[in-house]
Every structure is written in structure tokens, then in C-alpha cells.
Amino acid sequence: QVHLVQSGAEVKKPGSSVKVSCKTSGGTLTMFALSWVRQAPGQGLEWMGGSIPISTTPNFAQKFQGRLTITADKSTGTASMELSNLRSEDTAVYYCARGNGSDFDYWGLGTLVTVSS
Amino acid sequence: EIVLTQSPATLSLSPGERVTLSCRASQSVGNYLAWYQQKPGQAPRLLIYDASSRATGIPARFSGSGSGTDFTLTISTLEPEDFAVYYCQQRSHWPPEYTFGQGTKLEIK
Numbered sequence: 001q002v003h004l005v006q007s008g009a010e011v012k013k014p015g016s017s018v019k020v021s022c023k024t025s026g027g028t029l030t031m032f033a034l035s036w037v038r039q040a041p042g043q044g045l046e047w048m049g050g051s052i053p054i055s056t057t058p059n060f061a062q063k064f065q066g067r068l069t070i071t072a073d074k075s076t077g078t079a080s081m082e083l084s085n086l087r088s089e090d091t092a093v094y095y096c097a098r099g100n101g102s103d104f105d106y107w108g109l110g111t112l113v114t115v116s117s
Numbered sequence: 118e119i120v121l122t123q124s125p126a127t128l129s130l131s132p133g134e135r136v137t138l139s140c141r142a143s144q145s146v147g148n149y150l151a152w153y154q155q156k157p158g159q160a161p162r163l164l165i166y167d168a169s170s171r172a173t174g175i176p177a178r179f180s181g182s183g184s185g186t187d188f189t190l191t192i193s194t195l196e197p198e199d200f201a202v203y204y205c206q207q208r209s210h211w212p213p214e215y216t217f218g219q220g221t222k223l224e225i226k
Contacts, residue, residue, distance in 0.1 A: 035215065045153075045161065045204055047215040052208075059213045062118075095160055102208035103151035105172065107160035 002026040004096050004108035011114045017084040020111045022096030024077045028106075033099030036070065036081045038092040039110075048081070050099065086115045119143050119209050121218035129226040132195050138221045140188045140205035149208050152181055152190045155220075156201045164203075165190060200225050 005023040012018050020036075028034060035050025049060035049068050058070040069082040079096060094111045097104035120143040130136055140150065148168040153161035163172040165181035168188060178193040192199055205218040 037217075044220045045155075045206070045217040047217065052213040061214055062212075097161075101166065102149040103163055103166040103206065104153075104161070105163050105166070107162075110160055 002028065002098065002106045004028070004098065004106055006094075006096060006108040006111045009112040009114070011116065012086050014087055014115055014117055016086055017082055018086060018090075018113050019080055019082040020094050020096075020113065022079045022081075022108050024079065024096075024098070028098050029072050029074045029077050029079060034072065034079050035097050035099050035104065036068075037095045037097055037104070037107075039095070040089070040092040043092075048083075048094075050097075052099070083113075086113075088115050091115045118212075118214070119146060119207055119216055121205050121207060121216055123203075123205055123218035123221045125221060126219070127222045127224060129224050130195055131226045132197050134195050136192045136195060136223065138190045138203055138223075140183075140190070140218050142186045142188075142207060145185045146207040146209065148184045150181075150183065150188045151206045152179075153204045153206065154199075154201045155204065161204065195223075197225075199223065 003025045007021040010018050033051040036048040038046050048064050052059050067084050072079045091114050096108040098106040122141045124139045150168045152165040155161040164175050169181045180191045202220045202222045204220045208215050
């Protein structure tokens, strides 16, 4: 059984950083890719970055280059993403998702990050 | 960046009807195309991968087809629980990235 358990909701000030974690099971981090996808209120899904099966280092969507850090601790099965220099437009639900080939077959429940002064 | 365009944006239908959703890519993605269903307050659920393969546990009324730039998701007979938002998604090899379509909302008529 595969589980992706995310950390709890966060409220952050503009200009600060947020770190969201994703505790995985089922050998996810050793055998599969893991990505971060976000969804602003009432909007669609947006891939932010993650490990692609063909690469062992994270890849990032261009708009998040320089602001997004993705780490993975394979010994504990925990992946994390840290987004810096937050602005109000970063208010969203952030999901971790397991990449299996070209798709995402398992998703965390999501973490709401609210950026507000 | 490969852009995925879904149509229509919204569909109003009744249970029992057949529906076909469209997803068009700005350049060929081969068959690296997936479909997801998302209900309010829930994470997306994988329905179809590699354009036409049903994910584990997905009912047979869901089917996907297409290759290259044009793809469709068909629900043969709408059930009440199928009213949701549907997204298509592709993975490109270079640059290595994933993109989603903007979604089609399927609502009850």
C-alpha cells in the first residue's frame, strides 16, 4: 500500500519561505520519481518540479527556478520542497505526487499554504 | 514548453449520457498523455495513463484514445459520481517537465 503523508497547513508572510514535507511509503523514494504540484484557489494544476525518472537530480519548472528547493531523504522516505520569497500568488494547495513513468499514480492529500501579511 | 489545451471548458450533461473530452498538445507528445479526475477538496486521481491504459481500479466506462497531438477521454455512461473536473497531463523529455491542461468541468445539467 502506497501512502504519501504531507505536513500540515501553513500561514506565511510575504518574503518568507515555507517548507512542506511528504512522508512516503512503499519504497517510493528509492524506486520512483516524486514531484510537487500546486493548485491555487479555483485554478488548475501546476507542476513545480521534482525528480524525473531519467534523471537522479531534481528538475524544476522554469518559473520556480531559483526559488524552489527539493530534497529527499531516502533513509526516512521523506521528501520536502521549500519555496522562498513567498508572495500572495503562492497561496495554494501543494501536493506531492509519485511519478510512475509519465504520470502521477499516487498523490498526497495536499498542504494549504496561505501567504498573507 | 508544450501547452495542453482542453475543450470545452465546461460541459453540462445528465447521468446516463456519453461524453467525450478533448485535449490538444502544441506539439507531439507521443502517447505520454494521462488523464485525471478531481473532485472538490480532493487530490487528483489518475484515470488513464499512456493515452489509453486505465489505471488500477478505474471503471471500464472510462476510456482514452489518441496519440501525437490529439487525445480524448470518453465516459461511456455518466454516473452521478463522475461529475468533477478532468485534467490531461503530459511529460516531455526535453526540457524535462510535466504540464497540465487547464481542465474541463463536467457538471450536472
